[in-house]
Structures are given as structure tokens and as C-alpha cells.
Amino acid sequence: ICGSNTATAATMGAVALPQMKKYKYDxxxxxxxxxxxxxxxxxxxxxxxxxxxxxxxxxSIIKLFLAGILPxxxxxxxxxxxxxxxxxxxxxxxPAGPKVGFREKLKSLIGVLEAITIFVMVIGGLYTGIxxxxxxxxxxxxxxxxxxxxTRRLTWKGFFSSITDSLKISSMVFFLVTGAxxxxxxxxxxxxxxxxxxxxxxxxxxxxxxxxxILVIYxxxxxxxxxxxxxxxxIPIFFPLGIALGFDPIWYAIILTMVTTMGxxxxxxxxxxxxxxxLAPEIELGTxxxxxxxxxxxxxxxxxxxxxxxxxxxxxxxxxx
Numbered sequence: 300i301c302g303s304n305t306a307t308a309a310t311m312g313a314v315a316l317p318q319m320k321k322y323k324y325d326x327x328x329x330x331x332x333x334x335x336x337x338x339x340x341x342x343x344x345x346x347x348x349x350x351x352x353x354x355x356x357x358x359s360i361i362k363l364f365l366a367g368i369l370p371x372x373x374x375x376x377x378x379x380x381x382x383x384x385x386x387x388x389x390x391x392x393x394p395a396g397p398k399v400g401f402r403e404k405l406k407s408l409i410g411v412l413e414a415i416t417i418f419v420m421v422i423g424g425l426y427t428g429i430x431x432x433x434x435x436x437x438x439x440x441x442x443x444x445x446x447x448x449x450t451r452r453l454t455w456k457g458f459f460s461s462i463t464d465s466l467k468i469s470s471m472v473f474f475l476v477t478g479a480x481x482x483x484x485x486x487x488x489x490x491x492x493x494x495x496x497x498x499x500x501x502x503x504x505x506x507x508x509x510x511x512x513i514l515v516i517y518x519x520x521x522x523x524x525x526x527x528x529x530x531x532x533x534i535p536i537f538f539p540l541g542i543a544l545g546f547d548p549i550w551y552a553i554i555l556t557m558v559t560t561m562g563x564x565x566x567x568x569x570x571x572x573x574x575x576x577x578l579a580p581e582i583e584l585g586t587x588x589x590x591x592x593x594x595x596x597x598x599x600x601x602x603x604x605x606x607x608x609x610x611x612x613x614x615x616x617x618x619x620x
Contacts, residue, residue, distance in 0.1 A: 333588030521562020
């Protein structure tokens with residue numbers, strides 16, 4: 300949700316890695332899960348990345364949110380299948396935990412149901428047009444506070460910590476958007492995006508060949524720079540090119556986002572890998588590289604599926620007029 304691969308990997312890694320170590324999960328599974336899991340937050344709404352892309356490209360943020368739902372679910376399912384297959388082949392990767400009764404399982408879902416309810420309210424309100432994206436954020440915050448107060452989980456320390464984190468993320472986004480606007484105006488004056496689009500569209504090759512070239516650029520760029528920053532820098536150049544090639548703008552934005560986030564987990568430079576390495580110094584870097592390679596296959600398959608079947612991206616936003 301925060302829009303940063305590295306921040307998501309760092310946050311979830313600090314929480315999940317000790318727990319998986321406690322239950323004797325193999326480091327080849329635990330490290331790979333944390334590294335790759337951070338990519339889901341950039342596509343699943345309410346992603347800051349999609350908000351910034353919407354502002355840059357003047358596309359509907361609501362449609363971008365809705366377009367990201369099915370691709371994120373698809374990628375999540377492929378990650379789950381990857382874990383299942385790995386545990387089938389190598390049972391010691393994920394040893395069975397203690398048996399839990401049905402009542403305990405239901406009880407453990409209470410916290411999840413609260414989060415799902417708030418998510419449905421926010422996205423449902425956006426989908427039905429009850430409120431704008433800004434108002435949706437306020438609604439989500441309000442009901443989150445209500446839930447935490449009612450369950451007595453809200454402390455003053457946690458409250459002020461959440462405000463501080465929100466200010467940091469908001470400030471980061473404001474600076475990025477400001478820089479993107481200045482950069483975009485510069486490109487508009489130089490007409491560089493239009494010249495690139497005209498040149499590419501005149502080439503005697505399939506648009507998908509050019510798309511493949513663009514995706515390679517985003518994959519490599521995502522290896523070195525956090526997805527949000529790289530997208531802000533490159534969208535003014537490559538988004539007009541994609542439109543000139545005849546691609547749907549919503550579909551194109553989702554594909555670029557997913558490929559860029561995939562770069563963050565691609566060895567040997569993927570930034571998420573080194574974040575997890577810093578969190579767990581005892582895990583060999585080579586082990587993390589190997590673990591990530593399993594999940595990269597799932598990422599590649601998801602991209603291929605979305606290119607072959609673009610309606611997976613477009614069917615939900617297509618319901619919004």
C-alpha cells in the first residue's frame with residue numbers, strides 16, 4: 300500500500316522472518332517469500348504507485364485501483380502455487396505446524412475480517428462513486444481508528460507513530476509528484492516523448508516487439524531504483540509511446556507497474572534482496588538469490604497471462620462508466 304517495494308519488504312521481513320524461523324521454515328522459502336511478497340502492494344489497491352501514475356498520466360485513479368485487483372490476485376495465487384509446489388517437492392521447506400482446531404481457526408480470522416471489511420468499504424465506496432479517492436482515504440482511517448479503539452489496541456505511541464509514518468510517505472509522494480511535473484513540463488517543451496512515439500510507431504515491427512523492449516528497460520530499471528521513483532521518471536517518456544502503439548492506457552500502466560516491481564526482486568541487483576539480507580545477515584546471499592528464482596517464474600507467467608488476456612486487467616474497470 301505504501302508504494303515502496305523496499306519499505307514493504309523491510310516491514311514484513313521484520314515481522315515474518317522471525318516467526319518463520321521459529322516454526323523452522325527453510326531459509327530458501329522464508330527469504331524468497333518476504334522478498335517477493337512486497338511486490339503485491341504496488342499493484343493491489345490502494346497503492347500509492349497507482350495514485351502517482353494516475354496523476355501523471357491523467358488516468359482515472361479509481362479505474363487503476365480496480366484494474367490492479369485481478370492482476371494482484373493472479374500474482375498472489377501463482378505465489379501460493381509456487382510455495383505449495385516447493386513444499387511438495389521439498390517437505391522440509393515448510394514443516395507442518397501444530398494442529399489447530401476449527402474453533403481456533405475461526406477465532407484467528409477475526410482480525411482479518413476487520414481489515415477485509417474496511418478494505419471492502421473503501422474500494423466499494425470508490426466503485427459506487429460514493430466518495431473520491433481522497434475521501435476514501437479519510438473513511439479508511441476513520442474506521443481503522445474506530446476498530447482499534449473498540450478492540451483496545453490503539454495506544455498513543457502507536458497513534459503518533461502512524462501519523463509520523465503517514466507524513467513521511469505523503470511528503471515523499473508530494474516531492475515525487477512535484478519533480479515529475481517539472482520533468483514532464485521539460486519533456487513537453489523538448490517534445491522528446493512525442494518524437495520517441497513517432498519513431499517507434501513508424502518502425503516496421505509489431506507493437507508487441509516494442510513492448511518487449513520497453514518491458515526489458517523497466518525490468519532492468521526496477522533492479523536499481525525503487526519502483527515508485529523509476530516509474531515517475533520514465534512514465535512521461537514511455538507512456539505516450541504505449542498509447543501511440545495502440546495499447547489501452549489502464550492495461551499498459553498496470554503492466555509497467557508489475558514489470559518494474561519484478562525488477563526489485565531480480566538477481567543480482569534487486570533491491571528487495573539486499574533489504575532482506577540486511578534483516579537476516581545469517582542467510583547467505585546466494586540462498587536468497589536461489590529462493591527468489593522460484594518466484595520469478597510466477598512473476599513471468601503472470602505477465603505473459605496479462606499480455607495474452609488483457610481483459611483480466613480491464614474487465615473490472617470496464618464496469619465503471
